[in-house]
Amino acid sequence: MLKFKILLFLLVLCKIAFPQGHTISGYVEDSNTGERIIGAFVIDSLSNSVAQTNNFGFYNLRTSNRQAFVKATYVGFKSATIHISSVNDTILNIKMEPLVELKEVVVSYSRYTHNENVHLGMITIPIKQLTQMPALGEADLIKSIQNQAGIKGGIEGSAGIFVRGGGSGENLFMLDDVPVYNVSHLYGFFSAFNSHAIKDIKLLKGCFPAQYGGRASSVIDVRSRDGNNKSLQGEISIGIISANVSLDGPVINDKSTFMISGRTSYFNLYSGVLKNLDLLKDDFPKYNFYDFNARLTHTFSQKDKIFLSFYNGKDHINSLNSDNASEENSYVMAENIHENSGWDNLIGSLRWNHMFGSRLFANTTLAYSSYNYFTQDTYHSFPSDSLTKDYNASYKSDISDYIVKTDFDLTINNNHRLIFGFGNTFHTFNPGSNYYYANDQKLEVKIDTSYINSRLLANEAFIYIGDEIKLGHKLVINPGFRLSAFLSAGKTIINPEPRFSANFILLPHLVIKAGYSRMIQYMHLLSRSGLNMPTDIWIPALKGIDPLKSDQINAGFSYNWSDKILISVEAYRKLLYNTTDYKNGSSLLTDLSPWYEKTTQGRGHAKGIELSVEKQEGRLTGSINYTLSGSDRTFEDLNNGLVFPFKYDRLHDLNISVNYQITGKWDVSAFWMYGTGYPVTLANEKYAPDIYIAYIRYIQNYPSINNCVLPAYHRLDLGIHYKINNNLGDQTLSLDVFNAYNRKNPVNVYYNGERFVYSNLLPIIPSITYTLNFK
Amino acid sequence: MKKSLIIISFLFLITACVKDTLNITDSGRRITINGLITSDSCFSVKISKSALLNDISESTNNTLYSIDNAKVLVYMNDNYVDSLSYIFLGSGSPFEGPYISRMGNYSSGNMIPIPGNKYKIVVKAPGLPDATAAVTIPNLVKIERVDTFRTIVPLQYPDPYITTNVQLTCNVIFTDPGNEINYYMLNIYYVHEAWGYRHCFILNFFCNDPIPEEKFARWGTFGNDELQAVAFSDKIISGKKCSFPVTIELRDLGFPFYPVPDGTDTHKKNVYFRLYSISEEYYKYLQTLNKYEKNYNNPLSDPVLVNSNVNGGYGILGGAAVSSDSLVFTY
Incomplete structure (x- = not known):
């Protein structure tokens, strides 16, 4: 009996490992640029088997038939159908032609058709x-992510994102498989990702596939463009604060491509004029940012391709104020105050597809x-008495990673696909050093x-x-397992991270989905504000600080309405x-004790329901995202150990975005959002202290955090775009109005000694952008 | 269509309006209990009343600092032992800095807290919810001795007041009991006796030793390093003999730079070193109060919730066993 069981097991194993039939595999590409398409569906119409391209545009379809009608479909592209007849494994690169704008095309497959494959x-x-x-x-990529269901954007204008009750440091931003630690320019008003250099953006907020790890709440997987392998093309974009130039094309036809894209701010060029007109304060600092993306790809053969990528982004603030002042003894004194700060990301990667x-x-x-x-x-x-005063205070922190990893994607048959891989990251943390010099004669x-x-x-x-x-x-299941380890200072922490998700087609257009995932994060972001500020520091799980762990269960369904509208509902608990x-009262700048003495650890809890309705094809496109959610935190050392709402807890969150293509030249767009106000900590009473310290004569009582x-919070943004095409190329003129009805949204509240007064940040802001695409 | 657009635009414009101030929710006043009951003085606490945050009336300060009609009951190890009597202290402030000796506006005539016992007070005042607080007096840790040595500090600029440039480093020696967590506070004061009068003053000192976790500077965070008190746990001295160095400047005691001529009146200064073994709750109170002062009006920090062990009210009831040693200076 045992022999029979072993034989049966081996037969099943052989059936799985060596299935009958042959394989059709290759890449799906844009026929105009040769750019590989991520997430396209490839369908064999005869066997009705389906595959989806991976992050490198690769697909693998297995068929037992001699004949196959291979059809590729992707939003914004015409479906491409190729008939092949073969009994052997075949490499087939499929070229898809982009849809001409404006035409309302009826497609037999849309991106919603196979939503059972979508996690x-x-x-x-x-x-x-x-x-x-x-x-x-x-x-802006980050602002676009902030508008999705289940995502909170933190304070208005900032680059912070808070996914399903998680903190701002629990999101893994990856640019071409490499983590990016700070994703903001200009304190968050711009993201570090240049949208002109991006090809694909994937946001994962639950049911994480096994290849993703390292952060507790989300993964934002950003892929940059390879470059056009047919001809040279470029783009110039000029806005009110920054300008961008991109250029890409072939180096060796069909073999090598390059892509470079640079963006810089030029606000300083006209800030002097604004200061002269008294529209800007004289002490307004000089602020510059830039980022630069470069990419080189080379295809050695149909089976080998390498990618060399580089990214550098930098912000620099410089303020020099000279003044004459008089001290208490009427000494005339000249003084210089110089403030200088900045931050930068540097990324380089070499990838090999085989x-x-x-x-x-x-x-x-x-x-x-x-x-x-x-x-x-x-x-x-x-000062006039020649007794000089010199003060110099500086602070710096940094983190760097060396990464090596290999990911495999194995298609066993059309019903069975394996992904596996391994890797290691060598981290160097510098959690901060302060230098202070004072010489007061x-x-x-x-x-x-x-x-x-x-x-x-x-x-x-x-x-x-x-x-x-x-x-x-009807049923697709995705079991997964990740084993991660953190080794530092002779100590090793190992954690299993089980993952599971299942999609079940209940009705032809209705898929129900459920899943569970555990994520382990070995580094923590110490953030006072949660604004994704450059002063936030990364610290490792060491010295009594344990790794962050999240357990999340999700359930939901998605309904494909006539291949045009996708309705998704998801519930989660995390x-x-x-x-x-930080411990009660500890902070980065006012507390010079070591970082591990400033921190405390606790628990978080989040739950919510997300509703999303989206239409991405046709003249009218848009989405409605609504989230009903709650999240809280419990720390033994904070709030007397009692539960308190998370800083970016928001009960209701509604985002509506609409774009309408009026004619071939004109389109208009609108975005409206509404959200319950964020919680704040406010005192209600004051009482006498037991002892006086310095000038503190009473203590403000904060009932709880x-x-x-x-x-x-609510606001309306409007945009109108005008496109023309002439000898110069495709030109777009965009006029956008941020906060169109000038809502004074309170972003904070402060006590002015008599009452609490709201402070608000961004009024109505019009902006104009000109973009030129040329070939 | 036009009408709809006009109505929608009008609605948007209306919603753009937002009140620019937030009203404080008034949930009523509460009793504030403040006190550090020590093993070397009569049981005494300060009872006052909270005020609404934006109450800036003239009477606010008095309201904050005094309730004269409260009933204060004291229990030792859950047995009623005494009730405290109100003493009028005038319109003075609470204790200036980490104090020399404590005097509350409610005191017992003869009850002195004993280390190892738990004390609970129940405070009832008309129109206010009852407040209770409890504390166990820690065991005494004695100062074994105070070793001293003198240093002459070179003066960069001659002092026009001709006071001395002598510093005195005093090592306060004590042994921390092992196998338990202990918290301490140390301060120094001196008694000036001249022409038949006796006055007490806080003596500021310097301390660069790593043991103190909480330093109470004379002028707060932004002042110089002159300290009025330090507080610390036994984190790095647990079970060890500790030599705790503090430096005082003799000019603070009024020492002259040049020798006093013969025939001048003799001045006598008693300098007292007081080591308080304080309760954990009081230590946390000092810790959070210090952070509250450091972060006051700092936009980069979150508000600090000052520790309290008062149920139904605000404040702190701390307990301490006090050991004291002294040096005598004459000139």
Whole structure:
């Protein structure tokens, strides 16, 4: 009996490992540019088998028939159908032609047709949507993500994102498989991702596939463009604050491509004029940012391709104020105050795609990523009594990663696909060093001190396997397992991360989905504000600080309405363990104690229901996203150990975006959002202290953390775009109005000694952008 | 269509309006209990009343600092032992800095807290919800001795008031009991006796030792390093003999720079070193109060919730066993 069972098992194994039939595999490409398309569906119309292209545009379809009608479909492209007749494994690269704008095309397959293949908790943001929606200055990836269901945007204008009750440091931003640590320019008003260099954006907020890990709440997987392999093309875009130039084309026809894209701010060029007109304060600092993307690809053969990518983004603020002042003894004194700060990201990667046979695809990545921040304030005075004062305070922190990893994608048959891989990241953390120098000849004070947190080295390794199994025609299951380890200072932490999701076709257009995932995060972002500010610092899970762990369960359904509208409903519940925050009263700048003494760990809990309705094809496109949610935190050291609402807890969140193509030249767009106000901590009473310290004569009593709620936030953004095509190329003129009805949305509240007064940030802001696409 | 657009635009414009202030919810006043009951003085606490945050009336300060008609009951180990009597302290402030000796507006005539016992007070006042607080007096940790040595500090600029440039470093030696968590506070004061009068003053000191976790500077965060008190846990001295160095400047005691001529009146200064073994709740109170002061009006920090062990009210009831040692200076 045992022999029979073993024989049966081996037979089943052989059936799985060596299925009958042959393989059709290859890449799906844009016929105009040769750019590989991510997420396209490839269908064999005869056997009705379906495959989807991976992050490199690769697909693998298995068929037992000699004949196959292979059809590729993707939003914004005409379906391409190819008939092939073969009994052997075949490499077939499919070229898809982009749809001509405006035409209402009836397609037999849309991106919603096979939504049973789409993971619960995953959103793909079309690049076109970025440019169509009204924007504050320019199309912005982060702002677009903030508008999705289940995502909160933090304070108005900031680059923070808070996914399903998670913190701002729980999101893994990846540019071409490499983590990006700070994703903001201009304190968050612009994201570090240049939308002109991006090809595909995927947001995962639950049911994470096994290949993703390292953060507790979300993964934002951004892929940059390879470049046109047919001809040279470019884009110039000029807005009120920044300008962008992109150029891409072939180096060797069909073999090598390049893509470069640079963006810089030029606000400083005319800030002097604004100061002269008294529209800007004289002490307004000089602010510059830039970013630069470059990419080189080379196709060695149909089976081998390499990608060399580079990214550098930098912000720099410089303020120099000279003044004459008089001190108490009527000394005339000249003083210089110089403030200098900045931050930058530097990323480089080399990736190699290789096909082993026709069914196994591999991608190997070698990468480097670093982020650093510095700030320096100097003060120098020359009083008339020649007793000078010199103060100099500086702070810097940085983090850098060396990454090596290999990911495999194995198609066993049309019903069974395996992904697996392994990798390691070598982290170097510098959680901050302060330097302080003071030389005050009048007060006879001389200080020359450094407070340096020692550098920390760590290895973060992982191995994973994920499976996609189609059981019959109705059920798709995705079991997965990831094992991660963190090694530092002779200590090793190992954590299993099980993942599971299942999609079941209940009715022809109705798919119900459910899943569970555990994510482990070995590094914490210490953030005072949650604004994704450059001063936030990354610290490793060491010295009594445990890794952050999240357990999330999701359930929902999606309904495909006539292949035009997709309605999705998702419910989730997420538990966060070892979430980290500053201790009561501790902060980065006012507290010089080591970072591990400033922090405390606790638990988080989030739950919610998300409704999403989207239409992405036709003249009228848009989406409605609504979230009903709640999230809280519990720390033994905060709020007397009692539960308190999370800082970016928002009960209701509604985003509506619409774009309408009026004619071939004109389109208009609108975006409206409404959200319950964020909680804030406000005092209600004051009482006497037991002892006086300095000037403190009473203590303000805060009943609890986040005890009040700000008024509701809502605003309307409008945009109109005019396109023309002439000898210069395709030109677009965009006029956008941010906060069209000038709602004064309170972003904070402060006590002015008599009452609480709201502070607001962004009034109505019109902006104009000109874009030229040329070939 | 036109009408609809006009109505929608009108509605948007109306919703653009938002009130620019937030009213404070008034949930009524509460009793504030403040006090550090010590093993070397009579049981005494300060009872006052909270005020609405935006109450800036003239009477607010008095309202904050005094209730004269409260009933204050004291329980030791859950047995009623005494009730405290109101004492008029005038319109003075609460204790200036980390204090020399404590005097509340409600005191017992003869009850002195004993280390190891739990004390609970129940405060009832007309029109206010009852407040209770409890504390156990920690065991005494004795100062074993105070070692001293003198340093002459070179003066960069001659002092026009001709006071001395002598510093005195005093090592306060004590042994932390092991196998338990202990919290301490240390301050120094001096008694000036001259012409038959006796006055108490806080003596500021310097301390660069890593042991103190909380330093209470004379002028708060932005002042110089002159300290009025330090507080610390036994985190790095647990179970060890500790030599705790503090430096005082003799000019603060009024020492002259040049020797006093013969025939001048003799001045006598008693300098007292007081080591308080304080309760954990009081230590947390000092810790959070210090952070409250450091972060006051700092937009980059979240509000600090000052620790309290008062149920139904605000404030702190701390307990301390006090050990004291002294040095005598004459000139």
